[in-house]
Amino acid sequence: GAVVSQHPSRxxxxxxxxxxxxxxxxxxxxxTMFWYRQxxxxxxxxxxxxNEGSKATYEQGVExxxxxxxxxxxxxxxxxxxxxxxEDSSFYICSAxxxxxxxxxxxxxxxxxxxxx
Amino acid sequence: xxxxxxxxxxxxxxxxxxxxxxCVYETRDTTYYLFWYKQPPSGELVFLIRRNSFDEQNxxxxxxxxxxxxxxxxxxxxxxxxQVVDSAVYFCALSEPYMAGTASKLTFGTGTRLQVTL
Numbered sequence: 001g002a003v004v005s006q007h008p009s010r011x012x013x014x015x016x017x018x019x020x021x022x023x024x025x026x027x028x029x030x031x032t033m034f035w036y037r038q039x040x041x042x043x044x045x046x047x048x049x050x051n052e053g054s055k056a057t058y059e060q061g062v063e064x065x066x067x068x069x070x071x072x073x074x075x076x077x078x079x080x081x082x083x084x085x086x087e088d089s090s091f092y093i094c095s096a097x098x099x100x101x102x103x104x105x106x107x108x109x110x111x112x113x114x115x116x117x
Numbered sequence: 118x119x120x121x122x123x124x125x126x127x128x129x130x131x132x133x134x135x136x137x138x139x140c141v142y143e144t145r146d147t148t149y150y151l152f153w154y155k156q157p158p159s160g161e162l163v164f165l166i167r168r169n170s171f172d173e174q175n176x177x178x179x180x181x182x183x184x185x186x187x188x189x190x191x192x193x194x195x196x197x198x199x200q201v202v203d204s205a206v207y208f209c210a211l212s213e214p215y216m217a218g219t220a221s222k223l224t225f226g227t228g229t230r231l232q233v234t235l
Contacts, residue, residue, distance in 0.1 A: 104212060
């Protein structure tokens, strides 16, 4: 079964509203979660790295006030797209770093397709 | 800075043909990991393989095989006897060195779209 569960899988929202995406590690503690964004037919671009109990580290060019990341527990990280606009429409994927090197890069959520209308 | 290049944007083959997807990487790190992922139309990322930079042995898993050549900084992926279900976008990725207690970021290539037709 899935080790990382991402919800919702698909969401449509109106421009100006906020959307929250959840990423849960099931049965495992994820000290670190990564959030990626993927525009159509493009690669995955790392947006931010979140560590449990501390502020997220954002990649250059990613607006931290627009993409709020919370990692309140070892099993849950959330990404909130605030005041969403059509250009925020994208595929968002989370990834959990669980355990040691033997699981590095292995666990991704199912992704969330966000459409802002 | 790390960089991953997948020069093939799209490849189209007929079922049962063999196909090789190229991946070339750049890093200043002496230790790192390389990965391949499959992304079918549904979007989820399917983990295929992780390779340690110290391990240059080629690997075979069913119809899949990987050729790691550190001398040319390449990590190519071959699908033997391709099938329609292999149609997807394939990503190669490179990680920072792993250190316990720290986050290891991945850098992805731009992906290769593989179309397998009957």
